[in-house]
Amino acid sequence: MNLFSSLILMSLIILLFPIFLSFTNFYNSHTFPNYVKTSIMCALTFCTLPSLMFINYNYELVISNWHWMTIQTMNFTMSFKLDYFSLMFMPVALFVTWSIMEFSMWYMHSDPYINRFFKYLLMFLITMMILVTSNNLFQLFIGWEGVGIMSFLLIGWWYGRTDANTAALQAILYNRIGDIGFVLTMAWFMFNSNSWELQQLFMTETSLLPLMGLLLAATGKSAQFGLHPWLPSAMEGPTPVSALLHSSTMVVAGIFLLVRFYPLLENNETAKTLALCLGAITTLFTAICALTQNDIKKIVAFSTSSQLGLMMVTIGINQPHLAFLHICTHAFFKAMLFMCSGSIIHNLNDEQDIRKMGGLFKALPFTSSSLMVGSLALTGTPFLTGFYSKDLIIEAANTSNTNAWALMITLLATSLTAVYSTRIIFFALMGQPRFSSLTSINENNPQLMNSIKRLLFGSIFAGFLLSYNIPPMNTPLLTMPFYLKTTALFVTIAGFIIAMELNQLTLNLKLNYYSHSTKFSTLLGYFPITMHRLPPKMNLLISQKLATTLLDQIWMEKTVPKLVAITQSSASTLTSNHKGLIKLYFLSFLVSTTLALAMVIYFPV
């Protein structure tokens, strides 16, 4: 009898203790954040052991605890599925969350409601864990909705600001549209099988419909193209929120769902093609949008969105384990990028515009070096973290029988990744300072430094550690021509070089006004401008017209009476408006004669 199940459950229960304690007086003390951070660290240690057991012995488990109710043929139980995906994701998520908690102890230090902030972050983490470890769709949906609600509360943390409120609402609305797909899938499975347990679902022969539902859910939650505007708007929340939710954990929930359901997806070609094309469009579109943003957090947000598109592409080429590996490695460097941005922002007295930063390389050496390491990891520099997942993905895409267009776009987006990373580095770190000189810039706080240090180690080594310790789930791709193997590297280097050249142009004194095609990128492809106004307005207008004017004004008044009157009076003025010229009359007679002749020839009596 080993401790696998006990450890896992203990790890989950430890996360709940601070929530329970928030009802007591302890919630008002100033050590509550530290307690939360420590409990997450404990949970991390507790769940590392089962992960090691899994890595060593391939030990998987399903814990089925509590039978809630039975409705006709459906059993609703609380069950945890601890397999490859959840046991690998839990330590990563807890590690990253630990670092973010420590970071936010520094970042939100002056916030009077810092305890509530930590409670919200913890609740988010709990619902994310529920999502990841659930064995049935119902529990997954609980986690799914939970992360959505916590996202809403956290994006709107500074609720005095209108933009924050609208961004929070936007997140909820877009996620809701995705939830339609999720509920569709749940309903389909309820009709066509007798339970929502994943083991049973994987044995069902599915049509395209439930997979479409899953795809829609992933589009909503993971900000794929069409339901993507909420992710850049979600940067209204504080930087720890962006780091935790909108880079590492919540937005990967959609991809995680598709990864969970890979046995169903791999049999359906249409679903995979759709995922591939959707992911390709997303990754390119958001990379283009990231090129001309001026807010450092928005650039990183679009970078997240682009990487999510890449994950969707990976699912499309039937490599769910690579997508999962990318989820895990991406969490490290993306969270670190956000934390470095947070450090920069706070040190410049809440300045987020990169046009007003500069020369931070000497002022914040550790932050800038970790920013650069993070960017290098993001672009897939060989043997950093991102390389182990991203390069494998590009190789797999190059050698698969896939849509060549999607492949081209993915390669283009890969090079654009390098471009916007160079943009951040150039504007924030290099050159002469463009900020006011009265801010005190320092990196002396250990909370800030230690958290970034941990994630820095993760960004450098985690890829290696993860990819050499996970059990292989499919045959790896070993042989391909040299040019295919080095495609990702070359396009990335090309991106770096072009971006450096272009950025050097900004050092000239004479500004060459740029063309209007940049407006596509700056205005995010015109998507929010058109889609946030036009469809709601059309819907409301149509409903108003239908409700009020359709019956009374149109059917009763305009259709027959006014129509007849207008037709007759216009016909009358048309036909009796003569000039009186006999030449015209004879011309009309000639035309009529010709027509009559034609008529007699073709319709003889």
Place this chain on the structure above:
Amino acid sequence: MNPLTSSAIYFTLFSGTLITLFSSHWLLIWVGLEMSLLAIIPILMSKPNPRSIEAASKYFLIQATASMILMMAAIINFYNTGQWSISNTINQLSSLMLTLALSMKMGLAPFHLWVPEVTQGIPLMSGLILLTWQKIAPISIMYQIAPSINYNLIMFMALMSILLGGWGGLNQTQLRKILAYSSIAHMGWMMAIISFNPSLSILNLLIYMMLTINMFMLLYYNKKTSTLALSNSWNKSPLLTSIILMVLMSLGGLPPLTGFFPKWMIIKELVSNNNIILPTLMAIMALLNLYFYMRLIYSTSLTLFPSSNNTKIKWLFENTKITPLISAIAIASTMSLPLTPILSTLY
């Protein structure tokens, strides 16, 4: 005009039409038509002003063209069949050309454009002769060649006449043009039935002539040529104003009056021949005709048109116009509906 010349002219007009009616030789038919054309030109110009002369020349051009086409048709018929006598069966090309020529003469759409122009330019009595007497000859020829007329063509032209007559009349305030468009519409009704029952065409023609003669005479009595003028006739001849009401309603085809009778018969005849959509459309379009008659009635008989108070006080002088049989024709044109059975057995 010199009574000798005017009697010669009227006699030529009369005999021209009669020659067309009585002859069986195509050439003589053409002769009769030409005679009536040439005779009516001075009648049209009886008040010589530029407008009348313009109207007369337009009329001449159109009718001359039509006569030429008719001649051509007769010659082609002779070429094909070797005979000049008018018969029921003529070949398609001749039939087509005859239909077109006679439509031009009658003022059937799409050859109707001259009718309002010419009617507007001439004095009222000339207009009377133009719209009534000049229709007899062409319709009689149509009556004789009725079986060989292309059915589709004539139906199309008839329907279009009714449509254009209705729509055209909506936009008019001049009474002569209104009566011209009414003539176009009635020609349409006549030609609609000619393939099925040519006798009904003649019947329709007679009743139409009676109504139009009545109308013109009523208008001639006080020389009213526009709606505005007609609208203060309540003061000058109140009895005639009410008779105008009855005659106009009869012309529009309202049931208890005589004008209903031809429309009724035509619709009945068409429906008996399994032709449902066409009479429906024709009846609906006749409503447009009725509408502009009712507009006239509204402004003349039913309401007092706005006018200054000075025009409301008038001496009623005795009228010196010669209006033969105006009362008899008025009674005949409004109260003959009960005579329907005997009228339908006459033809």
